[in-house]
Amino acid sequence: MTLPGRVSRRSLLLVSLAGVGSARAGEPTLHVLVDGSLEMPQARFKDGRPVDGLQYLLAVELGQRLGRAVRFRLVPRRRIAQLLDQGQEADLICNYIPGWLPGPLQWSRPYLDDADMLVSATRRPAPAQLQDVAGQRIGTVSGFLYPETETALGSGFVRDDAPNLITNLRKLASGRIDHAIVGRVTFEYLQRRGELPLELHPPLVIARLRTACALSPRSTLPLPQLDAALAAMQADGSLARIVERFR
Structure with missing residues (x-):
C-alpha cells in the first residue's frame, strides 16, 4: 500500500507563518506552533503550511473562542521548547504532555486521550x-x-x-x-x-496519555482563559466533533 507523502526536508527546516482569517486592527493574535514532522490526523501541510488535521482545527476553534486571529508557525521539533520559553511569536502548542516538553511551561487542562x-x-x-x-x-x-x-x-x-x-x-x-x-x-x-x-x-x-496544550510563560493569553475555552469545547461537543472527523 502507498503511504501518505511526508513533509519535505526543506519544510522541516523552515519556520513558516500562515494566517487564518484577517486580523482587525488591534485584534490580538494567537501564535500556534506546529511540529513540521507531523502527519495526519495531527496535521496536513501544503506549501509548508498546516491546512487540516486535529492540531489545525483545534487551533482555529480556540482562536474563534478566544477572539484572536490565529497564526501558525511551522517549526522543527527540537526548537519547540526553546521558542515557547522565549515566547516570541510562540504562544502555545497542543496535543502534547509535560513529559515530552520539559521546562517552565504552563499546561492547560487535558482534553484528548x-x-x-x-x-x-x-x-x-x-x-x-x-x-x-x-x-x-x-x-x-x-x-x-x-x-x-x-x-x-x-x-x-x-x-x-x-x-x-x-x-x-x-x-x-x-x-x-x-x-x-x-x-x-x-x-x-x-x-x-x-x-x-x-x-x-x-x-x-x-x-x-491525556494530551493538553503547552502555553508559553511569556504569552499574553492567561492560562485560565485557555482552560475555559477548552472546557467549553468539551461541554458543547465541538471538540468531540473535531476528533470524530478523523475516526
Missing part, C-alpha cells in the same frame, strides 16, 4: 512486555522523548531515529527495524485507512 504503543512486525515473536525488546532497535522520531520507555529499558532502549512515523513504518516494511513506537490516535487513523504497509502484531500499550 491517546497512548504510546509499541508495534512489531509479525516476522518477530510478539513481545509480551516492553522489556522483551531490550537491546533491539526501536523506531523512534528524531527529537521526541519517550520517558516511559527510557525508564523501563534504561540502556536497553536502542533508538533508531527517523524524521517521522511514516518513515518508521517504511523501515518496518523493509525489515530495517522490527519495532516502532507510535501514537494510538495516528496509528488507528492509518489502520482505518488501510495505510499500514505490513502485517503487525496487536500493539503493546506503553503508556496511556
